[in-house]
Amino acid sequence: xxxxxxxxxxLMLLLALPLASTAADxxxxxxxxxxxxxxxxAPCHAAGPGHPGTQSLTVKYRGSVPAELEQRKDLTAALxxxxxxxxxxSMPPFRKTEVSDAQLADLIAYLTTR
Amino acid sequence: xxxPPGVSEADFAAALTDFRAAVGxxxxxxxxxxxALYRDAxxxxxxxxxxxxxxxxVAPATVEQVQAVVRAxxxxxxxxxxxxTGRNLAYGGSAPVYxxxxxxxxxRMNRVIEVNERSAYALVEPGVSYFDLxxxxxxxxxxxxxDPPDPGWGSVIGNALDGGGGWTAxxxxxxxxxxxxxxxxxxxxxxxxxxxxxxPHAQTWQQNxxxxxxxxDGLFRQSNMGVVTKMGFWLMPRPEAFLSATVQVFNDxxxxxxxxxxxxxxxxxxxxxxxxxxxxxxxxxxxWNLQLPIYGPANVITAQMDYAQAKFETIDGCRFIRNELxxxxxxxxxxxxxxxxxFGIPDLSTFGMLGRTEQSPNPAGGHIGFSPIIPRTGEGLLxxxxxxxxxxxxxxxxxxxxxIGPVFMTNWERSLVAxxxxxxxxxxxxxxxxxxxxxKWVTLAAERGWHExxxxxxxxxxxxxxxxxNDHALQRMREKIKDAIDPNGIxxxxxxxxxxxxxxxx
Ligand SMILES: Cc1cc2nc3c(=O)[nH]c(=O)nc-3n(C[C@H](O)[C@H](O)[C@H](O)COP(=O)(O)OP(=O)(O)OC[C@H]3O[C@@H](n4cnc5c(N)ncnc54)[C@H](O)[C@@H]3O)c2cc1C
Numbered sequence: 001x002x003x004x005x006x007x008x009x010x011l012m013l014l015l016a017l018p019l020a021s022t023a024a025d026x027x028x029x030x031x032x033x034x035x036x037x038x039x040x041x042a043p044c045h046a047a048g049p050g051h052p053g054t055q056s057l058t059v060k061y062r063g064s065v066p067a068e069l070e071q072r073k074d075l076t077a078a079l080x081x082x083x084x085x086x087x088x089x090s091m092p093p094f095r096k097t098e099v100s101d102a103q104l105a106d107l108i109a110y111l112t113t114r
Numbered sequence: 115x116x117x118p119p120g121v122s123e124a125d126f127a128a129a130l131t132d133f134r135a136a137v138g139x140x141x142x143x144x145x146x147x148x149x150a151l152y153r154d155a156x157x158x159x160x161x162x163x164x165x166x167x168x169x170x171x172v173a174p175a176t177v178e179q180v181q182a183v184v185r186a187x188x189x190x191x192x193x194x195x196x197x198x199t200g201r202n203l204a205y206g207g208s209a210p211v212y213x214x215x216x217x218x219x220x221x222r223m224n225r226v227i228e229v230n231e232r233s234a235y236a237l238v239e240p241g242v243s244y245f246d247l248x249x250x251x252x253x254x255x256x257x258x259x260x261d262p263p264d265p266g267w268g269s270v271i272g273n274a275l276d277g278g279g280g281w282t283a284x285x286x287x288x289x290x291x292x293x294x295x296x297x298x299x300x301x302x303x304x305x306x307x308x309x310x311x312x313x314p315h316a317q318t319w320q321q322n323x324x325x326x327x328x329x330x331d332g333l334f335r336q337s338n339m340g341v342v343t344k345m346g347f348w349l350m351p352r353p354e355a356f357l358s359a360t361v362q363v364f365n366d367x368x369x370x371x372x373x374x375x376x377x378x379x380x381x382x383x384x385x386x387x388x389x390x391x392x393x394x395x396x397x398x399x400x401x402w403n404l405q406l407p408i409y410g411p412a413n414v415i416t417a418q419m420d421y422a423q424a425k426f427e428t429i430d431g432c433r434f435i436r437n438e439l440x441x442x443x444x445x446x447x448x449x450x451x452x453x454x455x456x457f458g459i460p461d462l463s464t465f466g467m468l469g470r471t472e473q474s475p476n477p478a479g480g481h482i483g484f485s486p487i488i489p490r491t492g493e494g495l496l497x498x499x500x501x502x503x504x505x506x507x508x509x510x511x512x513x514x515x516x517x518i519g520p521v522f523m524t525n526w527e528r529s530l531v532a533x534x535x536x537x538x539x540x541x542x543x544x545x546x547x548x549x550x551x552x553x554k555w556v557t558l559a560a561e562r563g564w565h566e567x568x569x570x571x572x573x574x575x576x577x578x579x580x581x582x583x584n585d586h587a588l589q590r591m592r593e594k595i596k597d598a599i600d601p602n603g604i605x606x607x608x609x610x611x612x613x614x615x616x617x618x619x620x
Contacts, residue, residue, distance in 0.1 A: 039245075043245075043266065043267070043461055043462040044462050044465060050454075050461065050463040050466070051462075051463070051466075052462060052463065052464075052465035052466040052468070052469045053465075053469070055466050055469055055470070055471065056469030056470040056471075057470075058470075059469075059470035059471060059472060059475050060470055060475075085147070085151065087155050089468075089469060089470070089477070089479040090465055090468035090469050090477070090479045090480065091465075092155035092156075092201075092203060092207065093150075093151050093153075093155065094151070095151045095152065095171075095200065095208065095219065095221070096143065096148060096151065097141075097173045097219050097221040097222055097241075098221060
């Protein structure tokens with residue numbers, strides 16, 4: 001894990017400028033992704049009451065898919081990238097000073113390989 | 115990428131080159147898609163010509179980098195708009211007030227410099243969120259509480275600078291009030307420390323707010339006089355326990371003695387928690403419910419509650435319902451049933467009111483608030499309630515625009531804020547109606563002497579205009595100060611209605 005990351009991180013720095021929107025195509029680290037999820041997403045997307053994302057998705061999907069993002073099997077890099085960079089309903093987008101492209105790739109690795 | 119107004123392409127390019135030299139290429143954002151991340155997700159002008167948009171963004175990591183960026187911007191007259199965590203949703207998000215400004219994004223300056231348990235204070239950088247400060251305190255096992263606002267991802271500094279507030283005990287709920295000492299980069303790149311911070315060897319920056327001589331910290335609240343790079347805050351030592359009660363009264367006009375007693379108890383510091391006043395609904399409901407929380411040592415607050423109960427029970431028919439005492443740190447069971455922010459624990463549960471619910475499966479998504487300060491008396495409250503009821507239909511042009519209110523907020527000592535909430539969506543027609551209604555409330559309320567304490571960026575001029583004593587003498591004085599300490603007017607032009615000279619004349 002460690003060795004792979006040290007190669008990928010500098011690579012992504014190079015790619016980040018001209019190809020910012022292709023974060024989804026690069027390979028992230030799902031362990032890091034879980035940590036980013038806990039910090040940035042879990043306050044809204046964890047299980048149980050008091051989590052606005054989970055609450056909203058319960059009503060949106062009415063059980064056709066799980067309301068908790070971490071339980072979903074159908075999340076794609078495209079959906080995650082668009083939610084994080086464009087926002088959706090009351091969820092505002094995240095700036096790159098909050099979730100960098102490399103961190104978004106980590107989040108995608110975590111949420112799409114479950 | 116748009117150019118900042120009045121700045122030539124060559125000057126802007128030169129400024130961007132200097133920014134890159136200062137912070138590194140990676141932290142200067144100029145592509146359309148990166149700049150779009152700075153849009154206000156709850157903008158009342160979303161997608162319309164008047165939406166406030168950045169021309170670029172730059173994200174320094176140190177005070178020296180902030181100084182370098184400010185100097186470069188000042189040299190080329192490039193307008194800057196500093197944000198801390200930029201989560202100012204409902205008040206402008208991370209977008210500038212003046213379109214074309216370069217957002218100075220301080221999120222990367224995220225060091226907790228010190229939390230001192232013995233003297234109960236913290237010194238932080240702008241990018242430190244309530245979550246970050248809470249995590250730091252927890253990891254270091256320190257026995258102090260923070261006072262979070264509802265959204266825990268906001269900046270301890272940014273929230274205080276915008277006039278924000280939280281939900282534990284007084285005085286800690288008023289975030290600017292309990293700050294102690296600032297470090298500020300001025301428009302020419304010079305750096306100032308306020309209070310005891312101006313004394314080079316003092317170890318008391320966070321222990322005395324005033325320092326010596328004229329106090330200037332207030333100049334940086336809801337303001338554009340400088341870029342704040344550090345700020346100290348007094349913290350509350352963890353209280354041993356929390357005790358609350360609900361007071362119910364059954365006649366509409368009982369709100370008058372209810373407030374008189376509440377004010378007395380708060381001004382005596384018998385009640386220190388964040389109280390709430392709500393009307394009852396339904397046939398046998400109370401006319402008014404008052405929530406009454408106290409923080410402190412268990413036996414002391416029990417005695418305080420006895421004292422409060424005796425006072426309220428002088429109102430005819432009053433019911434006084436006491437809740438169980440809650441001890442801290444919270445047990446897992448208590449943690450699952452309380453409102454966390456009342457216990458110094460940050461979360462984001464407040465966004466539940468903007469997402470989908472069974473009652474509202476297709477909500478607007480965003481919101482803004484109109485929050486005037488009204489007299490803190492029962493008479494004041496009744497007058498405002500009736501004013502809202504009598505004007506609501508006409509202000510909304512006979513339509514149901516989803517405007518709700520008033521919510522009476524007693525969280526600041528001595529003040530009563532009467533909040534009206536407006537839904538904001540991505541639909542220009544709906545937002546246009548909301549804007550018209552908002553402006554009407556500003557005007558109608560001002561006629562009665564009710565003026566806002568804080569306003570969404572796009573309405574800041576309207577509200578500033580209403581503070582007009584002696585031909586806007588206060589505003590004129592602020593403009594003189596602005597012109598003196600930021601002569602090129604590069605910092606946060608237009609914020610809270612204060613514009614630099616070249617834009618006032620234009
Ligand atoms: C559902 C909901 C509930 C809310 N509840 C609350 C609440 O309980 N209490 C409350 O106070 N607010 C509340 N808000 C409003 C807002 O979200 C918070 O106040 C939030 O903390 C502000 O964003 P921020 O902390 O990221 O500040 P920022 O966005 O970083 O800063 C706010 C403004 O201050 C200025 N500023 C920031 N940093 C600097 C600096 N270093 N130097 C110079 N100027 C600076 C800028 O003009 C900036 O636009 C709520 C909003 C919503 C949508």
